[in-house]
Amino acid sequence: MRAHLILRSIAKRCVSKDGQQTRCSFPPFETHAFGVLLRVRLFRVVAVFAALFAFSPAHAEPPDAALAELLSQARAEVPAACTQPDVDRLIKILCAKKIRIGVRDYYPLFAERKGDRREGYEVDVALAIGRMLGVDVDFVRVNAATRIPLLAEDRIDLIIATMGHNTQRDGQVRFIRPHYYRSETTVVGPRELPVASMLDLPGRTVCVTVGNGSNAELVSQGARLMLFDEAGVLPDRLKDQTCTLAAQDDSFFAKYFADADFNARYFQKFGFAQVPWGMAVARQGSAELARALELITQVFHRDGLFIDIGRLHSIRLGFLRQQQEVWRTPECNTDAGSTNPSCILPPLNIALQPTSFAPDVTRFERWVDACTGIDLALPMLKTAPAWSLFKDGVVYSLVLIAGALAATLAFALVLGAAMGSRSFLLRWPARLFTVALQSSPIVLTLVIAATIAHGLFALSTATVLGAAIAALGLANGSNAGQAIGEAMWSLRAEGMQSGLFGRALSRAATQIVAFLINAAKGTPVASFIGAPELLSSLTDITSFSSGRVTTYSILLIFYTAVVLVVVWLCGKLKQILEHRQAAA
Amino acid sequence: MNELMELLSGDFLPKFLAGMAINFQIAAIALVIGLALGLLLAAGRLSGGVAAAIAVSIIALMRAAPTFVVMFFLLNAIPRNATLFGTPFALSGVMTVALSLVPYSAAYVADAGVDSIRHLRAGATQGALLFFPNLTRAFLVMVMSSSVGAAIGVTEGITVILRQAEQLPSFDDRLVLFAIGIVLFGIPLQAGFMVMSLFQRRFGRSTVEEEASA
The missing domain is CATH 3.40.190.10 (Periplasmic binding protein-like II)
Incomplete structure (x- = not known):
């Protein structure tokens, strides 16, 4: 009878209730196109489990016996414990006769929802677990961002949602080992x-x-x-x-x-x-549920149920086969196997070294939240790699801005002198070069500079920065140079002959300053060719941490402030140039 | 060079032109929004008092905000499930680039608008009309600036060129393709600037005459 129920549970059909949650009904098993192998394997698992459950041995060595005993004891508490507030989630599940499992809606081969129907490796694993526990399965839609919060809010009992087991998540949820997959x-x-x-x-x-x-x-x-x-x-x-x-x-x-x-x-x-994938339950109040799930996954690995379900959904089976060998060994095939370090896999260690001032930063974030309600996050200050990236980004940004300003000025002077020259051989190549630069969007100019730099030099930070500075300098310097050249010609038209270049600089001061500011504003675009300035650094930081809104707000404030400083400095430069013009 | 010829004989040109149309579309959207916002700021600046001070500060900040950073800010700061007046509000790539150009556009329009209004008040109608060639200049600058959309996957003209370049194994071929890109972008841009210069010279001359007679 129990075996039949478990087989039917796997062969369930899930019907949409409200767009998010799906409850399983139980159509005749024969209507579901399941693999013959899977049926045989499931039947064997269940038969063994049912036999052990029937006899309930007191001190069984295999996981099946331990599971049978655990569930027997839990069921004995139902319904008396159902009204108690702090019972284990396993008891709550047995009382409710259903388990709420968080699965993904769109993760091909693993968990997909097509209309009223859910399918995939994780969906079938969830159903197999439901049947082992003898309860229905309520599927709840989760994604990478919501799966852990939903568990913490007691809106689901179990996560089976492509979740990698790493050291960071270990502190948030309780992972079930052995793992059910590895990617x-x-x-x-x-x-x-x-x-x-x-x-x-x-x-x-x-x-x-x-x-x-x-x-x-x-x-x-x-x-x-x-x-x-x-x-x-x-x-x-x-x-x-x-x-x-x-x-x-x-x-x-x-x-x-x-x-x-x-x-x-x-x-x-x-x-x-x-990274090994783990099912997960809440850290608090789920000890017995976790224990039951550990024993179940041990059995599923040993008996090849995971392999059968995986084969049905065409996923890679290498890890599952390897695990089957592990869990078949006498050393691991015991009720203590899931705590044996030689049987289980460690979580992926992704813990990033915190900075020495990370606790202060956290306190500051909480203070801001408490005072203003603003959810401030400063990931760039909390971990050593992020802090290092952030510092480098600021330094490289300032180097880039200073370099772009210097290059703009240098190219403006050279091209201005050439375009203001009386020599046809100097003037026309400079004009053609300027027209070409004016016709090239800055992104294309940067890419061309990077392509040439990579063709001539080995790829390095210095090469990329150099290419970016040259591109920004040329793009803006050519325009400023044109203004200087035109000023020289206008001065000649007015009859000036001596000190022409200096006077032209004064006359073109407004244009020179405008393009210097433009060069400073254009520096973040250098990240497009891989310059490691602040935009690149912060993008990298946000790719492995939270706080995107704060991070990009800081970026916007930083660059706007830097440009305002450049505007102020350029204003001073303009005053000097105009003063010279007035004095002349 | 054979690879380049094959590439150019394929569907490169139609794709590039479709990409350039996106550049023009982005610039047009940014100009329309910038025009509305910039004229408001110009009016504020000319009104005097606190409103003028606020308008001047806003214009200064907008002028200083780098387009590329604004684009990434918009991309990351606006939640994917944001709503506006109760309706789902998600920015497309094109709109993200267009909105990132709005600070430049609005600040430019505000500056040009203030000049034009001052000309009008001084009775220099021709000088006030310089507003339109200036607007054309801003539009052309934004057409070029909209190429930053390549960084967030918007399929504009430069994106098409860069994608094609990745398929060319030869360094020389890539440089030739980039040169073709410059020519293709340069033709409408230089033509636009020439027309604009003609207008500016004409209006500029008329303005000087108007101001002399005033």
Whole structure:
């Protein structure tokens, strides 16, 4: 009877209730197209479990027996414990006869919702767990941002939602071990693109999703990141060539590589940052539920149920096969296996070293929140890598601005002198060069400068900064130079012959100052070619931390303030030049 | 060079022209919004008192705000599920770039607007008409500046060129393609500037005559 119920539970159909939550009904098992192998395997798991449950041995070694005993004891407390306030969630689930499981709505092969129906590896794992517990499953839609808050707010009992187990999340939820899957971040790009490892990434733009744990590693390797909110858009951005490379879990790309056209055009260049996926329950009040789930996942691994479900949904099975071997060993196939370090996997360590003043920053954020209600977040001050990126960004921005101003002035003087020259051989090449620069949008000028620099020199921060300074200087200096040249000709027309260049500088002061300010304003665009200025740094920081609004507000304030300072300094320069003109 | 020829004989030109149309579209949106905002600021600046001081400060800040940073600010500061008057409000890439150009556009219009109103008050009608060639200059500058959209995936003219360049293995071919891009952008831009200069000279001359006779 129990075996039949479990089989039927897997073969459920989920009907939409309110657009977010889905309750499972139980149609006849025969209506569901399930794999024969899976049925046999499930039946075996359930049969063993049912037998052990029936006998309820006091001190069983295998996980099945421990699970049977645990559930037997929990059921014995129902319904008496149902009205008590602080009972374990396992009791609450048994009382309610349902478990609320958070799953994703759109994660191909793992959890998808098509109309009233949910399907995928995680959906079937959730259903198998529901049946093992003997309760219905209520599916609740979650995404990367909401899954942990919903658990904390007691709106779901369990997360099975492509959640990587890392040290950061370990403090927020209780992960169930053994893990039910493992993914790695894969870098995908056109087949013909010569990228084979991290060493090929410096200077290239990689499209990623905000908050992906592997972003920090890409940044540390010198890749530039283009951020997106949802992974679902990445394949389309690859196809429309917005992205040349995209990095995301291999589990995500699995579906797309099953498509012949996509597979013919794109290739998984390399993978990194392997991360085990864990189901998770709340840290408080879920000890017995967690224990039950640990025993269940042990059994599922050992008996190959995860493999069968995975095969049904065409996901990669390498990790699951490896885990089956582990959980079949006598050492791990015990009720203490899930706490044995040689059987389970550690979480991915993504903890970033905090700065010495991180606690002060946190206190300041809370103070601002309490006083103003503003949700201030200063991630650039809290961890050592972010702080280092931030400091470097500020320094490089200032170097870039100073360099751009100097280059603008230098090119203005040289091109101005050439365009104001009486020599045809000097004047016309300078004019043609200026027209070409005026006709090139700044982004294109920067890319051309970077292309030439990369062709001549090895790729480095200095090369990129140099290229950016040259491009910004040329673009603005040519315009200012034109003004100087025109001033020289107008002075000649007025009969001036001596001290022409100095007087022309004074006469063109307004234009020179305008293009110096323009050069300062244009410096953030240098991030487009990989200059490590503040915009690049903050984009990198926000790719692996929170606080985007605050971060970009700080960026806007920083650059606006710097430009205002440049405007003030240029105003002084203009006064000096105009004073000279008046004196002359 | 063969790869470049194949590329150019393909659908490059239609794609590029469609991309350039996006550049013009972005500039037009920014100009319309900037015109409304800039004229308000110009009126505020000429009204005197506190309103003038506020308008001057706002114009100074708008003038100093770098377009590229404003674009990233808008991209990251506006929530994806934001609502405006109860209706879902999500900025497209084109609108994000257009709005990032609005501070420049509004500050420029405000400056040019103040000059024009002063000319009008002085009875120099021709001088006031210089507002329109100045507006054309701002439009052309914004057409060029809208290429920053390439950084957030907007398929404008420069994006098309850069995507095509990535397919060219030869360094020389890429430089030739960039040169073609400059020519294609340069033609409408230089033509626009020439027309604008003609108008400016004409209105400028008339203004001098008007002011002399006044």
